Amino acid sequence: MAQPKRREDDSVRIGVVGTGIMGSNHARVLADLPHVTLVGIADPDNVQAKRITQALGCAAVESLTELLDLGVDAVSIAAPTHLHHQLALEAIDRGVHVLVEKPIASTVGQGREIVQAAERKGVTLMVGHVERFNPAVQSVKDALAGEEILSISITRVGPFPPRMSNVGVVIDLAVHDIDLIRYFTDSDISEVQPLLASARAENEDIALLQFRTKSGVLAQINTNWLTPFKARTVHVATRAKYVQADLITRQVSECFGFQPDGSYSMRHLSVGHAEPLRAELMAFVQAVKGGAGTGVTGDEGVASLEVAIQCLDRDSGAGLRHKVPPKVAAVS
Ligand SMILES: NC(=O)C1=CN([C@@H]2O[C@H](COP(=O)(O)OP(=O)(O)OC[C@H]3O[C@@H](n4cnc5c(N)ncnc54)[C@H](OP(=O)(O)O)[C@@H]3O)[C@@H](O)[C@H]2O)C=CC1
Ligand SMILES: O=C1CO[C@H](CO)[C@@H](O)[C@@H]1O
Structure with a gap:
C-alpha cells in the first residue's frame, strides 16, 4: 500500500467527493500535486472509494460530512450533477473552498444559491469546465486574439454513457460548449434556438443548438449520444481567418490570406501538452x-x-416524438 502523503507546511488539505469516472481522476491528480495533501475521498460506494484510497494512501469515508470532519481546507465535488447543490452548500457552510464539477448545479436557482453562499462565507468557488484548460482550446483562444469573430461551430458527440441518469446531452455535454462560446467571444449569449430529440435515452440525446451572442456572433452546437465514437471539434470563422481544432487529438490549424481566386494559406498552430485536469486543479489550489x-x-x-x-425550456418538445415506441407484446 502507498504511504500517506505527508502534509507540507504550506499544503492545502483537499478531499474529493465522488469516486466515479471524474472523481477518480481528481483524486489521482490531487495526490500528485505539489503543495496539496489529499486527505480523503467520500463516496457511499465504500468498495470503490477504498480501492482508490488504498492506492493513493488517504482516508475512505462514506459521506461529505465525514470528510469535512477530517479537517479539509477545500473539496473537489465530482458526485452526480443533481447532488452538486446540496454537497456544495454543506461544504461552504463549513467554510471550505469548493471546486464543483460542471454543470454547477441542476437548476439556475440552485447555482445562484451556491454562488451567494460562497460569497457570504468568503470561500473560493470554481466550476470544473475543464475544457478551458485544454491546450487546444488555449491555442484557439490565442489565434482569435484581436480577430473579429463571425461564427463558431462546435461538435461534441459520442456513445451514450450507461451510468448517466437525471441529465440529457444539453446539461451534460452542450454546457461545455456554451462555456467555450462565451469564452471565445468574451460575450454572453442573447438568442437561443434549440432543436432536441430523445431517440434512445430517457432525456434528450440529440441536440442541435443555435445561438447569437450579445456581440453578434452566430454559433451552433451539434451534440448527441448516438455517435459510436467520440468527436469534439471547433471551427471558428473570423473576418480574416478560419481556425479549426480537434479537442481530442489537439490538432489546431488556421487558414488565412484569402485571395479573390479562392486560394489561401494554412498553418498548424502549436499546442501545449499539459493535462487539462491537472492545470485546472493547480489553478484551484492557487486560488x-x-x-x-x-x-x-x-x-x-x-x-x-x-x-x-x-x-x-424553448424546445418545442416535438423532438420527443422520435422516441423509440415501446415494444408491443405479441398477441397469442
Ligand atoms: N469536466 C468533465 O469533463 C467531466 C465532468 N463530469 C462531471 O462530474 C460529475 C460526476 O460524473 P461522473 O464521474 O461521470 O459520474 P459517476 O456516476 O461515474 O460517479 C459519481 C460518483 O459519485 C458517487 N456519489 C453518489 N452520491 C454521492 C454522495 N452523496 N457523496 C459522495 N459521492 C457520491 C457515486 O456513487 P454511487 O455510484 O454509489 O451512486 C459515484 O461513485 C458530474 O457532475 C459530471 O457532469 C463527468 C465527466 C467529465
Ligand atoms: O465531457 C464529458 C464526457 O462525457 C461525460 C458523460 O457524458 C460528461 O459528463 C462529461 O462532461
Whole structure:
C-alpha cells in the first residue's frame, strides 16, 4: 500500500467527493500535486472509494460530512450533477473552498444559491469546465486574439454513457460548449434556438443548438449520444481567418490570406501538452492559497447553465416524438 502523503507546511488539505469516472481522476491528480495533501475521498460506494484510497494512501469515508470532519481546507465535488447543490452548500457552510464539477448545479436557482453562499462565507468557488484548460482550446483562444469573430461551430458527440441518469446531452455535454462560446467571444449569449430529440435515452440525446451572442456572433452546437465514437471539434470563422481544432487529438490549424481566386494559406498552430485536469486543479489550489484564479467562476458556471436550461425550456418538445415506441407484446 502507498504511504500517506505527508502534509507540507504550506499544503492545502483537499478531499474529493465522488469516486466515479471524474472523481477518480481528481483524486489521482490531487495526490500528485505539489503543495496539496489529499486527505480523503467520500463516496457511499465504500468498495470503490477504498480501492482508490488504498492506492493513493488517504482516508475512505462514506459521506461529505465525514470528510469535512477530517479537517479539509477545500473539496473537489465530482458526485452526480443533481447532488452538486446540496454537497456544495454543506461544504461552504463549513467554510471550505469548493471546486464543483460542471454543470454547477441542476437548476439556475440552485447555482445562484451556491454562488451567494460562497460569497457570504468568503470561500473560493470554481466550476470544473475543464475544457478551458485544454491546450487546444488555449491555442484557439490565442489565434482569435484581436480577430473579429463571425461564427463558431462546435461538435461534441459520442456513445451514450450507461451510468448517466437525471441529465440529457444539453446539461451534460452542450454546457461545455456554451462555456467555450462565451469564452471565445468574451460575450454572453442573447438568442437561443434549440432543436432536441430523445431517440434512445430517457432525456434528450440529440441536440442541435443555435445561438447569437450579445456581440453578434452566430454559433451552433451539434451534440448527441448516438455517435459510436467520440468527436469534439471547433471551427471558428473570423473576418480574416478560419481556425479549426480537434479537442481530442489537439490538432489546431488556421487558414488565412484569402485571395479573390479562392486560394489561401494554412498553418498548424502549436499546442501545449499539459493535462487539462491537472492545470485546472493547480489553478484551484492557487486560488485557494489566495493567488489570482484562472478557473471558471461560479457566476460563469451559472451563466452557462442558464443558457443550457433556456435550450430545454424553448424546445418545442416535438423532438420527443422520435422516441423509440415501446415494444408491443405479441398477441397469442
Ligand atoms: N469536466 C468533465 O469533463 C467531466 C465532468 N463530469 C462531471 O462530474 C460529475 C460526476 O460524473 P461522473 O464521474 O461521470 O459520474 P459517476 O456516476 O461515474 O460517479 C459519481 C460518483 O459519485 C458517487 N456519489 C453518489 N452520491 C454521492 C454522495 N452523496 N457523496 C459522495 N459521492 C457520491 C457515486 O456513487 P454511487 O455510484 O454509489 O451512486 C459515484 O461513485 C458530474 O457532475 C459530471 O457532469 C463527468 C465527466 C467529465
Ligand atoms: O465531457 C464529458 C464526457 O462525457 C461525460 C458523460 O457524458 C460528461 O459528463 C462529461 O462532461
